[in-house]
Amino acid sequence: MKAILLFILISYFASSIGFWVYIYTKKKVSLKIGFAFFGIAFLLQIIYTGISDYLYKGFALASPKHLPLLLALIIGSIFYGFSFKYKQLKELGSIFAPINAFLIALVLPNTEKIEQIHNNLWFYLHIIFSVLAYAFIIVATISAIIYILTERSLKKKNLNSFFVSKFSSSLFTLQDIEYKTNVLAFIFLSLSLIASFVWSSVYLGKHWLWDQKQIALFILWIFYGILLHFRIIKHKTGKKASYLTLIGSFIAVIVFWFIKHPAY
Numbered sequence: 001m002k003a004i005l006l007f008i009l010i011s012y013f014a015s016s017i018g019f020w021v022y023i024y025t026k027k028k029v030s031l032k033i034g035f036a037f038f039g040i041a042f043l044l045q046i047i048y049t050g051i052s053d054y055l056y057k058g059f060a061l062a063s064p065k066h067l068p069l070l071l072a073l074i075i076g077s078i079f080y081g082f083s084f085k086y087k088q089l090k091e092l093g094s095i096f097a098p099i100n101a102f103l104i105a106l107v108l109p110n111t112e113k114i115e116q117i118h119n120n121l122w123f124y125l126h127i128i129f130s131v132l133a134y135a136f137i138i139v140a141t142i143s144a145i146i147y148i149l150t151e152r153s154l155k156k157k158n159l160n161s162f163f164v165s166k167f168s169s170s171l172f173t174l175q176d177i178e179y180k181t182n183v184l185a186f187i188f189l190s191l192s193l194i195a196s197f198v199w200s201s202v203y204l205g206k207h208w209l210w211d212q213k214q215i216a217l218f219i220l221w222i223f224y225g226i227l228l229h230f231r232i233i234k235h236k237t238g239k240k241a242s243y244l245t246l247i248g249s250f251i252a253v254i255v256f257w258f259i260k261h262p263a264y
Contacts, residue, residue, distance in 0.1 A: 004048045005108060011041035019094035020187045022141040023232060024180060034093050035083075040192035041100065042076040050072065072103040091232050095225045098240065105197035122199035126192050130217070133188035136257055140181040141249035147174040151239060175238075177243055179229040179231060185248075186224040193221055216255040224249055 018034025023028070052066070075096055083090045117123070150163040150171060156166060167174065196217070200209050227244050230236040236244075 001048070001051065002108070004044060004051070005104060008041050008044045008048065009101060009104045009108070011037050011044060011102060011164045012097050013096040013263050014105060015041060015093065016101060016190060017125055019091070019097055019191075020183065023091060023094050026155075031090060031093075034097065035090060036098055038076070038079070041097075042073075042080065045069065045073050045076065046246050070108040072100040075100055076247070090131050092229075093230065094186075094232075101190075101194055101197075102197060104196060107200065108198070108201050117203040119168055120199070122202065122204060126199055128196040129188045129192035129195055133185045133192060134202040134252060136181040136185040136188065137249055137252045140178050140185060142261065143174050143178040143181065144245040144249075147171060148179065148239055148242050148246075150174070178242060181225060182224065182245060182248070186221070189217070189221045189224060189242070193217060197261070212259050213255075216259045220248070220251050223251055 015034045015037035018030050018032075018037055020032060020034075022030035044102060050071070079093065081095045083093070146167055147164065150167040153164045154163040154168060189214075200206050200214075227241075227248055231241055232245060
């Protein structure tokens with residue numbers, strides 16, 4: 001049964017990668033790959049549910065331990081139902097696939113707490129992915145600031161300003177860099193959270209620690225999911241999108257510099 005859960009987690013992770021590559025490159029084949037792996041994961045969930053019900057002699061997913069799996073199954077059903085009716089909503093798989101990956105990680109079997117909890121692959125991956133996300137947030141923030149200042153100077157017809165002389169012909173490029181780095185920030189925030197879930201489960205015996213750092217990182221991930229929703233589904237561009245990027249960077253500064261992990 002643990003093997004099936006791992007295959008479900010891997011499938012949702014592969015689905016996430018496919019959807020993320022699509023929102024970054026806009027290549028339809030990546031969307032199809034993401035959708036296909038989402039289907040594999042969803043099918044494996046149904047199989048796992050059937051086997052669990054047979055072994056449990058009842059509705060196994062109703063148990064507190066399996067409630068995250070039930071939630072993931074419902075989310076998958078809703079996503080499939082809407083995406084078949086509204087084709088444009090398939091892009092939301094970039095959010096729903098990692099959410100389901102998190103939920104599956106929550107039901108992985110716990111193990112006993114061991115020594116060297118910070119000296120292992122999953123903790124290293126969590127740190128590396130977090131730092132990469134912050135790096136892309138910085139790049140997106142710089143691009144957003146330059147775009148806002150250049151656009152403002154152009155509106156005021158201040159043609160002699162530094163930003164107009166240097167960047168007036170590059171507004172589209174600045175927006176493209178801002179969008180793509182926000183996508184990459186969202187991807188690495190997702191990977192960081194997945195690594196955090198697995199690490200805390202394997203090395204601390206808890207799927208969710210409720211510490212302030214993990215909660216803050218989750219809030220930051222939700223914000224970037226909303227930001228990408230406005231960019232992809234609502235087609236928000238220009239200053240409105242750049243101001244959202246600045247809000248995201250402000251939250252990231254608080255999470256990175258002012259909120260610390262407790263000692264374990």
